[in-house]
Amino acid sequence: MQNFQGVGVSPGRIIGSVRQMPKPVSEPPSGERLASDLSPEEAVAGLKAAAQSVHDELKGRADSASGDGKAVLEATALMAKDTMLLKSAAKLINAGSSAERAIWEAGASVSEMLHNLGGYMAERATDVLDVRARIVAELRGVPAPGIPASDTPFILVAEDLAPADTATLNPAVVLALVTSGGGPQSHTAIIARSLGLPAVVAAHGVDSVADDSEVYVDGAAGFVAVSPSEEQRAAATAWAETSATLAEFDGNGTTADGHLVPLLANVGGAKDAVAAAALGAQGVGLFRTEFCFLERDTEPSVDEQAAAYKAVFDAFPGKKVVLRTLDAGADKPLPFLTDASEPNPALGVRGYRTDFTTPGVLERQLEAIARAASESEADVWVMAPMISTAAEAGRFASLCAAAGIQTPGVMVEVPSAALTAATVLREVGFASLGTNDLTQYAMAADRQLGPLAELNTPWQPAVLRLVQLTVEGATQEGSGREGDPKPVGVCGEAAADPALAVVLTGLGVTTLSMTARSLAAVGTVLKTVALEQAQELAQLALSAPSALEARDWVRAKLPVLEELGL
Amino acid sequence: MPERTATIASRSGLHARPAALFAEAAGEQPVEVTIAMQGEPADDALDAASILSLMTLGAAKGDVVVLRAEGDGADAALDALVKLLETDLDAE
Numbered sequence: 317m318q319n320f321q322g323v324g325v326s327p328g329r330i331i332g333s334v335r336q337m338p339k340p341v342s343e344p345p346s347g348e349r350l351a352s353d354l355s356p357e358e359a360v361a362g363l364k365a366a367a368q369s370v371h372d373e374l375k376g377r378a379d380s381a382s383g384d385g386k387a388v389l390e391a392t393a394l395m396a397k398d399t400m401l402l403k404s405a406a407k408l409i410n411a412g413s414s415a416e417r418a419i420w421e422a423g424a425s426v427s428e429m430l431h432n433l434g435g436y437m438a439e440r441a442t443d444v445l446d447v448r449a450r451i452v453a454e455l456r457g458v459p460a461p462g463i464p465a466s467d468t469p470f471i472l473v474a475e476d477l478a479p480a481d482t483a484t485l486n487p488a489v490v491l492a493l494v495t496s497g498g499g500p501q502s503h504t505a506i507i508a509r510s511l512g513l514p515a516v517v518a519a520h521g522v523d524s525v526a527d528d529s530e531v532y533v534d535g536a537a538g539f540v541a542v543s544p545s546e547e548q549r550a551a552a553t554a555w556a557e558t559s560a561t562l563a564e565f566d567g568n569g570t571t572a573d574g575h576l577v578p579l580l581a582n583v584g585g586a587k588d589a590v591a592a593a594a595l596g597a598q599g600v601g602l603f604r605t606e607f608c609f610l611e612r613d614t615e616p617s618v619d620e621q622a623a624a625y626k627a628v629f630d631a632f633p634g635k636k637v638v639l640r641t642l643d644a645g646a647d648k649p650l651p652f653l654t655d656a657s658e659p660n661p662a663l664g665v666r667g668y669r670t671d672f673t674t675p676g677v678l679e680r681q682l683e684a685i686a687r688a689a690s691e692s693e694a695d696v697w698v699m700a701p702m703i704s705t706a707a708e709a710g711r712f713a714s715l716c717a718a719a720g721i722q723t724p725g726v727m728v729e730v731p732s733a734a735l736t737a738a739t740v741l742r743e744v745g746f747a748s749l750g751t752n753d754l755t756q757y758a759m760a761a762d763r764q765l766g767p768l769a770e771l772n773t774p775w776q777p778a779v780l781r782l783v784q785l786t787v788e789g790a791t792q793e794g795s796g797r798e799g800d801p802k803p804v805g806v807c808g809e810a811a812a813d814p815a816l817a818v819v820l821t822g823l824g825v826t827t828l829s830m831t832a833r834s835l836a837a838v839g840t841v842l843k844t845v846a847l848e849q850a851q852e853l854a855q856l857a858l859s860a861p862s863a864l865e866a867r868d869w870v871r872a873k874l875p876v877l878e879e880l881g882l
Numbered sequence: 883m884p885e886r887t888a889t890i891a892s893r894s895g896l897h898a899r900p901a902a903l904f905a906e907a908a909g910e911q912p913v914e915v916t917i918a919m920q921g922e923p924a925d926d927a928l929d930a931a932s933i934l935s936l937m938t939l940g941a942a943k944g945d946v947v948v949l950r951a952e953g954d955g956a957d958a959a960l961d962a963l964v965k966l967l968e969t970d971l972d973a974e
Contacts, residue, residue: 387898387899387902390899390902391898391899391901391902391933394902394905394906394933395933395934398932398933398934398935399929399931399932399935400928400929400932400934400935401932401934426934429938430934430937430938433937433938433940436894436897436898437897437937437938437940440937444934
């Protein structure tokens with residue numbers, strides 16, 4: 317029996333058979349020549365046949381898809397047998413190149429052309445590269461890249477998933493996700509939590525498990541076992557029962573002794589907001605407004621923005637909705653706002669900072685928010701991402717005031733903002749900790765890199781200390797005037813981990829905002845803990861010498877997690 | 883050589899879904915059809931059945947394009963394709 321230990325990122329205990337995601341297609345060597353026993357005509361005919369079968373496969377998938385996914389697949393299918401692409405490849409073959417190398421180069425130049433056109437065309441540039449890789453795989457006789465198509469449910473094992481894989485990931489057939497790379501903040505983890513799929517990342521060696529092997533996955537413990545034992549089968553059966561009771565949140569976030577911690581949802585648009593409200597969310601703690609801007613080559617109009625924001629506000633009448641202004645840059649580039657050629661985008665012009673280089677966009681967004689807020693019944697709070705100094709917070713507050721927005725706030729995700737929370741909070745009405753970026757910046761570890769997974773967890777005592785400093789800053793700021801300290805919430809992935817949610821509550825965080833699917837699990841665990849115990853657990857985590865020990869020590873004191881399989 | 887002009891009616895221009903529908907229809911014609919922006923030389927015309935060519939053409943709503951074809955059935959093919967371009971395919 318073979319076991320793998322990784323990092324659990326989304327709870328659930330499940331048994332299923334493995335499908336390995338094929339490795340990315342490698343580049344055919346530059347200058348690769350046509351095989352001597354093949355004429356150019358034969359090679360061109362072979363390329364056309366491969367292109368046709370890639371077309372047929374994509375077309376078949378388009379026929380069974382619906383909505384936006386269908387349109388994208390149809391367009392991608394057509395690209396596979398596109399005359400422009402195949403003719404330029406044929407030209408290279410006639411000049412002596414191998415078919416694989418020819419289609420690789422032809423795809424690269426078409427993709428570059430589309431990329432340079434910007435906007436929607438640039439988005440399609442990746443589709444051309446996907447088609448190119450599929451044709452090369454077909455020519456080589458290896459499985460097509462991407463998530464395997466299957467009618468029977470399976471556990472997907474991959475090196476890591478990219479955001480683009482979400483579109484083709486069908487939660488009806490994928491039972492769980494296991495990756496050999498990636499970290500707790502990787503896209504795999506985020507995708508898994510939003511779909512409610514059990515997931516383990518950074519399980520080194522799991523790539524070697526053969527297709528169709530039966531495995532047991534425990535997404536809380538980060539454990540994967542080949543050929544499950546009787547005990548593990550029983551655990552999976554038990555999970556199937558408890559997960560049903562963990563699906564519903566009663567809409568009342570509180571500790572056992574009645575200390576209220578409202579549990580809010582992270583949403584990206586009206587559809588998410590309606591779903592979150594149905595799952596019992598007590599409001600929205602993070603409304604990402606990027607959706608309104610993505611796939612655009614120009615800025616959306618104030619009217620268009622106002623309508624989109626109002627649709628989210630309307631899902632929570634009388635409740636709090638915290639909106640984050642445009643957070644472009646780094647992993648979310650926007651052609652009209654960010655400079656893709658920055659050498660170090662995570663430390664570049666992103667978030668609030670885009671207002672330095674492209675003034676006006678933020679003010680128009682605030683105007684749209686104010687208008688939508690005045691037309692809805694939601695209690696709208698507005699925060700800026702990537703605030704580093706009190707001066708920036710002050711400037712953002714005055715922009716909000718000018719637009720008629722009552723409650724301005726800041727995201728605390730740059731360590732400098734946590735360290736100077738008292739002066740930052742003097743300028744605004746609230747703070748919200750973005751633990752994903754706060755962790756990445758505190759630990760100087762890129763969120764997407766598998767080898768840094770151990771550094772990149774909000775269980776790092778240094779990150780918890782920054783959370784504590786932010787809360788202390790709020791208390792200090794409050795003591796200098798009449799009234800309560802200003803609220804400090806958490807809206808990163810950390811809030812979705814029930815054990816961390818207890819620690820954050822103990823540190824004095826006032827609200828927790830998470831993917832709506834995690835509300836019930838977090839709410840259930842929080843109800844079993846008194847505030848004093850949460851405070852003790854917070855101290856315990858802060859005193860740990862490592863993230864691993866912080867997590868293990870806290871989990872050991874919360875046996876309810878093991879009972880529920882969380 | 884028979885040719886027709888057509889004004890792009892789809893809201894998103896000749897991108898995305900409209901481009902896919904048009905390229906597919908052009909590919910089903912018995913003759914080869916080319917497409918160019920109005921005023922551009924016929925030598926620079928692109929293959930109308932190539933979705934990638936259509937995307938690089940970058941025709942927006944309201945732009946006028948020229949379709950050309952030669953051979954048996956050219957006129958019927960051009961008429962059918964003009965009709966398609968002048969329909970708002972995003973609305974369907």
